[in-house]
Every structure is written in structure tokens, then in C-alpha cells.
Amino acid sequence: MKNLxxxxxxxxxxLVVLSSCTVEDPDDFDIRDDFVxxxxxxxxxxxxxxxxxxxxxxxxxxxxxxIYINNFYQIGxxxxxxxxxxxxxxxxxxxxxNARLFVGSGSLVSGSININHTASDGSETDNVNxxxxx
Numbered sequence: 335m336k337n338l339x340x341x342x343x344x345x346x347x348x349l350v351v352l353s354s355c356t357v358e359d360p361d362d363f364d365i366r367d368d369f370v371x372x373x374x375x376x377x378x379x380x381x382x383x384x385x386x387x388x389x390x391x392x393x394x395x396x397x398x399x400x401i402y403i404n405n406f407y408q409i410g411x412x413x414x415x416x417x418x419x420x421x422x423x424x425x426x427x428x429x430x431x432n433a434r435l436f437v438g439s440g441s442l443v444s445g446s447i448n449i450n451h452t453a454s455d456g457s458e459t460d461n462v463n464x465x466x467x468x
Contacts, residue, residue, distance in 0.1 A: 366393050366419050368442055369401050373466035377407075381460040389466060407453050407462065409434065426451055438462075 373389050387408050394400035399418050406415040409432040417424045417440075426438040426449070438451020447466040452459055 364393070364398065365421060366398070366401050368422070369419060369424070369447065371468060373447065373468060375464050375466050377462060377464040379460050379462045381458060391466075406431070407434070407436070407451075407464075424449070 369391050370393060371391060373391065375385075375387050375389050377385050377387070379385070385408065387405065389406060390404045390411075392402050392404070394402060394416070399420070401417050401419055401424070402414040403417055404414045405411045406413070409415075413432045415426060415431055415436055416429060417426050422442040424440050424442070424447070426436055426440075428435065428437040430436075433455060435454040435456075436451055438449055440447055440449030440451075445468065449462075449464050449466075451462050451464075453462060454460070
């Protein structure tokens with residue numbers, strides 16, 4: 335009888351502990367959330383030298399793998415580049431925005447986004463390294 339009470343007590347305690355735990359629904363998790371927000375860019379450009387400016391990153395409305403980076407390469411806050419997120423990695427597929435051709439890649443590490451990309455206006459190609467921090 336004593337063993338039965340101990341067993342029932344253990345089962346009740348297990349149920350209490352398990353019922354107090356919440357499990358995140360994997361469908362609610364969106365890796366892009368780590369990228370979204372306002373960032374300060376510190377850019378090293380072969381053409382323009384070093385500069386600092388602001389960018390904002392938002393989610394693509396219909397593609398769960400894409401984000402928008404507004405003011406990328408200081409092209410204007412109303413201009414945006416599309417990037418594809420895969421885990422903590424991002425890629426900037428070849429695209430033309432504001433008369434410039436962009437392509438590159440980067441990663442999110444320890445709360446910073448580091449991106450290496452090229453920007454070409456047709457006559458000159460700029461190799462750029464930029465870091466975004468909140």
C-alpha cells in the first residue's frame with residue numbers, strides 16, 4: 335500500500351509538472367524574427383570608404399524565407415533589397431535596385447549581421463563588407 339501511494343504521488347507530481355510546461359508550436363517560430371528591426375550599419379566600401387547609416391529589415395509578406403533590407407548600401411529608405419534567410423545565413427540573390435546590381439551573402443552571429451556583397455552601376459563594381467548592429 336505504501337508503494338502504491340508513492341507511485342500515485344509520483345504520477346500526480348509528473349502530471350502537475352508536465353501541465354505547467356508550455357511547448358512552443360514550431361509553426362509559430364519564424365527565423366526571420368531574429369533579422370527584423372532597425373539596425374545601424376558600419377560599412378567598408380572599396381569605392382566610398384567607411385560610412386555609418388541606418389537600415390531597417392522587415393519580413394516579406396508572402397514568402398517565409400525572404401526579408402527586405404531598406405536603405406541597403408545607402409540607396410534610400412524607400413528602396414529595398416530582397417534577401418533569402420536560411421537559419422542564421424542570408425543570401426542576396428542577384429537583383430537590380432536603384433540602377434545598381436547587387437549580389438552577396440551574410441550571417442547573423444551574436445546579434446550582429448555581417449554581409450559581404452558587390453554593387454555595380456554598370457561602369458564600376460564595389461566590393462563591400464557591412465556589419466549591422468541594433
